Amino acid sequence: MDRTIGSRALAALLPAEVRARPGYRSLAEAVRRLVLDGRVPLHVRLPAERELAEALGASRATVTAAYDLLRESGYCRSRRGSGTWTELPDGHGPVGAHLLSATGAPPADRDDGIDLAIAAMGAPQEGLAEALAQVAARLPALADDPGYHPFGLPELRRAVADRFTRRGLATRPEQILVTAGAQHAFVLVASLLCHAGDRVVTENPTYANVLDALRHARLRTVPVVVSDAGWDMDHTESTLRQTVPKLAYAIPDFHNPTGALMPAEERLRLLSATRRTGTWLVVDETIADIALDVPAPQPLAALARRGAADHVVTIGSLSKTHWGGLRVGWIRATEKLVTELAAVRVAADLTGSVLDQLVALPLLESAERVLPARLAQLRDRREALVRALRRHTPEWSWRVPPGGLSLWVDLGGPVGSALAERAAAAGVHIGRGARFGVDPGTFEHRIRIPYTLPADRLEEGIRRLAAACYDGAPLPPSVERPHWVA
Numbered sequence: 001m002d003r004t005i006g007s008r009a010l011a012a013l014l015p016a017e018v019r020a021r022p023g024y025r026s027l028a029e030a031v032r033r034l035v036l037d038g039r040v041p042l043h044v045r046l047p048a049e050r051e052l053a054e055a056l057g058a059s060r061a062t063v064t065a066a067y068d069l070l071r072e073s074g075y076c077r078s079r080r081g082s083g084t085w086t087e088l089p090d091g092h093g094p095v096g097a098h099l100l101s102a103t104g105a106p107p108a109d110r111d112d113g114i115d116l117a118i119a120a121m122g123a124p125q126e127g128l129a130e131a132l133a134q135v136a137a138r139l140p141a142l143a144d145d146p147g148y149h150p151f152g153l154p155e156l157r158r159a160v161a162d163r164f165t166r167r168g169l170a171t172r173p174e175q176i177l178v179t180a181g182a183q184h185a186f187v188l189v190a191s192l193l194c195h196a197g198d199r200v201v202t203e204n205p206t207y208a209n210v211l212d213a214l215r216h217a218r219l220r221t222v223p224v225v226v227s228d229a230g231w232d233m234d235h236t237e238s239t240l241r242q243t244v245p246k247l248a249y250a251i252p253d254f255h256n257p258t259g260a261l262m263p264a265e266e267r268l269r270l271l272s273a274t275r276r277t278g279t280w281l282v283v284d285e286t287i288a289d290i291a292l293d294v295p296a297p298q299p300l301a302a303l304a305r306r307g308a309a310d311h312v313v314t315i316g317s318l319s320k321t322h323w324g325g326l327r328v329g330w331i332r333a334t335e336k337l338v339t340e341l342a343a344v345r346v347a348a349d350l351t352g353s354v355l356d357q358l359v360a361l362p363l364l365e366s367a368e369r370v371l372p373a374r375l376a377q378l379r380d381r382r383e384a385l386v387r388a389l390r391r392h393t394p395e396w397s398w399r400v401p402p403g404g405l406s407l408w409v410d411l412g413g414p415v416g417s418a419l420a421e422r423a424a425a426a427g428v429h430i431g432r433g434a435r436f437g438v439d440p441g442t443f444e445h446r447i448r449i450p451y452t453l454p455a456d457r458l459e460e461g462i463r464r465l466a467a468a469c470y471d472g473a474p475l476p477p478s479v480e481r482p483h484w485v486a
Helices: 007-013 016-020 024-036 049-056 060-072 125-142 154-166 182-193 208-216 233-243 264-276 335-349 354-365 367-392 416-425 455-470
Strands: 076-079 083-086 114-116 176-179 199-204 220-227 247-250 280-284 312-317 329-332 406-410 428-432 446-450
Touching: 007 024, 007 049, 016 024, 024 060, 049 060, 060 076, 060 083, 114 455, 125 354, 154 176, 154 329, 154 354, 176 182, 176 335, 182 208, 182 247, 182 280, 182 312, 182 329, 182 335, 199 208, 199 233, 208 220, 220 233, 233 264, 247 264, 264 280, 354 367, 367 406, 367 455, 416 428, 416 446, 416 455, 428 455
Parallel strands: 114 428, 199 220, 199 247, 247 280, 280 312
Antiparallel strands: 076 083, 176 329, 312 329, 406 446, 428 446
């Protein structure tokens, strides 16, 4: 299906100063930034020169010169009789499998490496010790059992269901499937509901590891825009109507990586739009409890009237609230779908770890008691990161999110991968913005910086980043490299 952006739609995305006085260089630069930021997708047909000139109130010569400049710099190409299409310059290859490598992680022989790519905290020591003590007491009673629980331990399924109910979404244990984390949950859902070549709508940017899972499953991703201002719901509804995807993946709660929180009215629109198109809506709640400045949101499916959210599949885990080393997550769906997902799960790994689930149970039950202290710690660390950025990199820009685990930082130029390589040499691992983009090479002017480390480590990490960015020769425009983030 050909994708085209209309002249008025493109004009609305341009900065006000460009619309007011559209010189050809400023117009070309504005379009280039829209492409790099993912707000204008790749391989989309741009408006005809005459139409864009009319929409901007500019001369056709101005638009022609801007398009010429974009073609010369590799950000668009023209086909006779087919128009002008967005693309990226040579050297921006597709995003490949992410692996720990010398270009992506701190050197293994350095003990002073600072990992600013992993948006997760260490385990809560007191809560973990209490949970392990309870496991030791309960394990003998389960040791005579063969240990295979494809749906998950019954008591953990009940605890997860009760948690959903307390948050406003009535749930039975039969609607819960326990998984080895949220990533495992998503892979199971996608493998059951989609086939190779199916369309999947995802936010752009979005969680990098989900994008990898979609590529490995040979599914076709269709991006919808999430910017610092939030979701473009008009564009999302239009995309759903035009593509009728099999599945849509969304992170409405403190979106990863932007930190945006989807308003209630937009959640309702997303529910209605996916229901109209017969699209399965997968809602990732992994970060929903990391509410720093606002109350924790209700589950998205709780907003629907009775029976109107059967197409919603909600996934979550303990990885961000408690510990990434505890591989316990869940799927909340209809009982029928959970049964089908369990069959897929058995074919993949038979069952989950009973020990991990036994540890997870008391952690989940004590979350309301343990989480406030974790959130207070994150608020302090977020403030420490903002102070460090203001001190060492005042040229960069960011928006402080109301929750979540990281800042989505604008470097001011497409140097994210080059900065990552220099930073790695200084023992700092960062999450390049390009890892979170649906289209290869986009978001090169962004990096994601978590505020999950102690304040002194954040200060030292940003100091090293600033030195890597500003000391020595200027950073060259970035070229795509494999990196690992979480």
